[in-house]
Amino acid sequence: MSEITEPRASDTAPGGVERFDVEAVNAHRSQSLYAPRVKIFPKRAQGFYRRLKWIVMAITLGIYWITPWLRWDRGAYAPDQAVLVDLANRRFYFFFIEIWPQEFFYVAGLLIMAGLGLFLVTTALGRAWCGYTCPQTVWTDLYIWVERLIEGDRNARMRLDRAPWSADKVTKRAAVWSLWLVIAIATGGAWVFYFADAPMLAVDLVTGEAAPVAYITVAILTATTFIFAGFMREQVCTYMCPWPRIQGAMLDEDSLLVTYNDWRGEPRSRHRKRAEAHDLDVGDCVDCNACVAVCPMGIDIRDGAQLECITCALCIDACDGVMDKAGHRRGLISYTTLKDYNAKAALAAAHGRAVATAAQSGIRLARFLRPRTLIYLGLWAAIGLVMLGLLVTRDRLDLNVLPDRNPLYVTLADGSIRNGYTIKVLNMTPAPRAVGLSLEGLDEADLWLAGTEHRDGSSLRFEVAPDAVGEYQVFVSLPPHAAADGITGFDFVVRDLAGPETTRETSDFYGPEK
């Protein structure tokens, strides 16, 4: 296991760079299969990628916590929450879009697009999802920030962890855990707000009036947030998540990955000045272990690409800082493609490290345009366009017809044949609608509503409630001379009386075989 000690003066590398005595959790030594988790204490990093992660965290958490509170006016008959999954009434609202359960394929399409989008991002930028946007990373980062706020940076936290329980330790730990609990409850709370009206549910939750399922959901999510972000941390990524095991299929020689450029860094040495004085060949790596100390996964990127690395690029920030202090060029650890790495390694072998280092350049955008990414992008866009097209052209008025099957037909006293149908009119708008029902393709037919007098006529008028299905039992009859043999096909037509929408459904009229 790792021996954690304070940095000693003799351990300071030249240039005043602090050396960390820390070992990767997956170091190449024989480890017992059943060893418990090794606690890691990631040090604070400073740099471009750290700032980028803070920004991404702010955006993602902001979206998660603020969205349930956004309002969208849909009229008097529908809820005014912008994003709402109304399970009780089986509707999903997203700003101006309303989805009924039979339209759930839009969500399926979105999930497919999300998957393809993830493949696209991974093939271009490596595990950018894992390192910047995954909820596990974001919440763990937030929890570590809380720890750092109260307990201090890496060394202070390690000292406190080792120390026996004292009043100071109890207070600090209690404070950390309380803040964690508050964040966890807020996380669970935000989740349930997507499923009910947020202002009302917030009041209900606090006054004890909310449904049991709301409290249970908040409790479960609080527990999982607390445990996953507070204690399990990198183990979720390494052991629970399938991503590291399938990323291999999405990365190729043009994917940007956090890479330790060993052609430049090796052989590493803490005593560069001395080695140079003796004319020995040394690489740029001063073996300060800063990259291991800041890693939230506790690994050593110098071991190469490994399944634990979530490409959060904090080691890049740490190493760049050290390179600045040591007077070398930045980029000892950098976002590099395998192709570029091999090219630089060959260049270094042929012409020396300095030449290859000088040739290091920033990330070029052109390498993002290659068959693999373009195909992913094309598929993603195609599905998106198809769904958009379907969404824009979908019906907001629908008709279902269920013919009575027992009995198929009834002979009336005057010899005419009567069939019964259950008509369901789906009004998918948040306003009441007046619709007219009529028949097409059945001459001399009468249409009337069950329970009313049979009167001559072939059209009916219904008022359908907003966002609802109106169910009506109707009878259709044909006079004796008009009823053809057996089965006659015809159409029910439903027209919006106030607008242009029309929908029709084919059905059958049954009569006796003649």
Place this chain on the structure above:
Amino acid sequence: MSEAQSGNTGSEPRHLDEPTGQPTTGHVWDGITELDRPLPRWWLWTFYATIAFSVVYMVLYPSIPLVDNATRGLFGYSTRGEVHERLDEARAAKSGNLGRIAAMDLEAIRADDGLARFARAGGESAFKVNCVQCHGTGAAGSRGYPNLNDDEWLWGGTLDDIRTSIMHGIRFDADDETRISGMPAFGADGLLAREGIRAVAEHVIRLAGREADRELAAEGAQVYADNCAACHGDDGSGSREFGAPALNDAIWLYGSTREDILAQIYRPSHGVMPAWGGRLDETTVKQLAIYVHALGGGEAAAND
């Protein structure tokens, strides 16, 4: 932990297996030894927890089988008891509407949309248990059993008429108020000769608006006027007073072919319907009436 769980008492030297460096139980069979590894702590404590749970469970729930029953458990829980509770809940949930149906009259129930829907559902389930044996699953009946979907009612199709028919039955001897009608057996009792029966059958067919032999029908008209018009009416429109069906429409309870009509005149069939008043409670009969009336052929009440 491993000391307590291994087979070693500690007094004998601990044998160590060379390749793995783990202790063995000390026994050797055919040159094969067995590693003595401690049970995983998580497994062991889960096991203890299940034992503790089972002790608590056996006290609280039915668990130990005895000769012809089992221990009841402190909670007194049983799945049979749970079923009883559910049935009681269902009964209580319906009691409001059932009470209203019992108190209101049929036309008032029909006028109340929500209550009518409840009554139709209740009537449908009672129908499925009691009535489908004769009237069919879709209430369409068959030869000799009336089709309740159509608009022909021998005994009246208003809600009250239907309720009376259900309560007292048709030609049901055990009920004093049962509805009765009888047609003489014109053939079997020798009231009419064969030719007369054939002629009057032809006339009846013509009354119903179908193809008939003109000459024979003309003869039959006189026979009809003498024998049949008294109950069935001059034009064959029937009489609900006498319980005589209408002969001039498209609905024939005992068949519409010439042979069927001849048979019915010769020796008429008289259907019997049980009186349900003694078997079903009043509320169920009301619900049945609402259901049957709503099948499509129900008639409006007389004063509408």
